[in-house]
Amino acid sequence: MSAADFLLAPEVQKLLMVAYAAPDQPLSSSELAQRSKLDPADVARTVEHLVGSGILKKQKPKADEAETVVVDRTFVFHDELRRIAMKSFAAAEPVRAMLRGKFKDSVLRAFVLGEDEDGALELLVVHGQLMPDETAMRAACQKLSKTLHRHLKMHVISHARFNGLTPRDPLASKLVAAGVIEVIALGDTKAQLPVEKVGLLQSAKKKLATLSRPSP
Template sequence: MSAADFLLAPEVQKLLKVVFAEPMNRFSVAELEKRTKLNPELIEQTQEHLLQSGILCRHKSKADEQEAVGANTSFVFYNELRTIALKSFAAAEPIRAMLRSKFKDSVLRAFVLGEDKDATVELLVVHGQLVPEESEMAAACRKLSTSIGRHLDVHVISSTRYAALTARDDLTLKLAAPFAIEVVAEGDTKAKAPIERGGLLQSARRKLAALGR
């Protein structure tokens, strides 16, 4: 099996999802079993390969603690792996799941714009007819931030504002950057796009016509 094939293995992705979501934490086999739902033998085999590859590092256990592993931040490809994790399973997936479950009636589209050196993930949320409750969005993002080990910098704009973005807009430049990824596409949720002014007029005309019959 090649290194690339190994990194694409489901058990590796499950383990790295946990580790890269909280890169400063340490994880015992028991904790990884709880988080990944994998059996202990497979976890030990997988983490041993990742340890030998330098992706993980081992932390010595104390007398009353189990041996633990964590992300090796000195690994030569650590930043690249974090980028992959951000785009695929460590940050994007939890963000997508949160928005699609808690804000399915208001979030029309959403994009992860990138992550800075301080582990702050920038998120653009585009709402439809309904606007997400500010306090609810803030609370959900705080909870998620704790879960994934990253701060969230969230921009919430209307679909009308999104459609009006120009090439010179800062958000347009960020959306065009290679690290940007769409985590919620239009149609993924129950959110509805605003009715255009012309559409409202046509609707009113149809109602008047019906009343005149």
């Protein structure tokens, strides 16, 4: 099996999604099957494959307890594999599908900013002329949180605020950090840019300029 085939295997993706959501939490085969909604036989076979590859490691069970596995952070390609997972099935793809499916008329741009200190996935959404319905966005995030097996922290801001971010703004520093993933770019959805409002002073200047023009 090639590396690409290995990562594309649905059983591998579902188990890694669960494992990376709680990398330091020992999980038994039954817990993995429950969270991934996979057949126990498929879980057992895939876990052995992941342990044999060095991605997961077995934990010595205590008396009367089931054997558990945990993410092996010493795996030589751990960081690279985790980044690949975040850019695809473990974060970017599910977030993109949710936003483009339910909020295509309002979301202009969106980013996966990374994880906070508590392991929550932090997202930034930039809305256009229309603002996403708050109740619908909250419900969609709750549903996605269950799918990804991790908490989501969503920031929703206007296009004007996004363009006006200063280096002192915490969001600005997160946007330039390593590992940020843009999941929705301008033009990826049907969302329209907001109509720019002309200030009163600019409007007055335009009218004055028009009045000052000599008649033909």
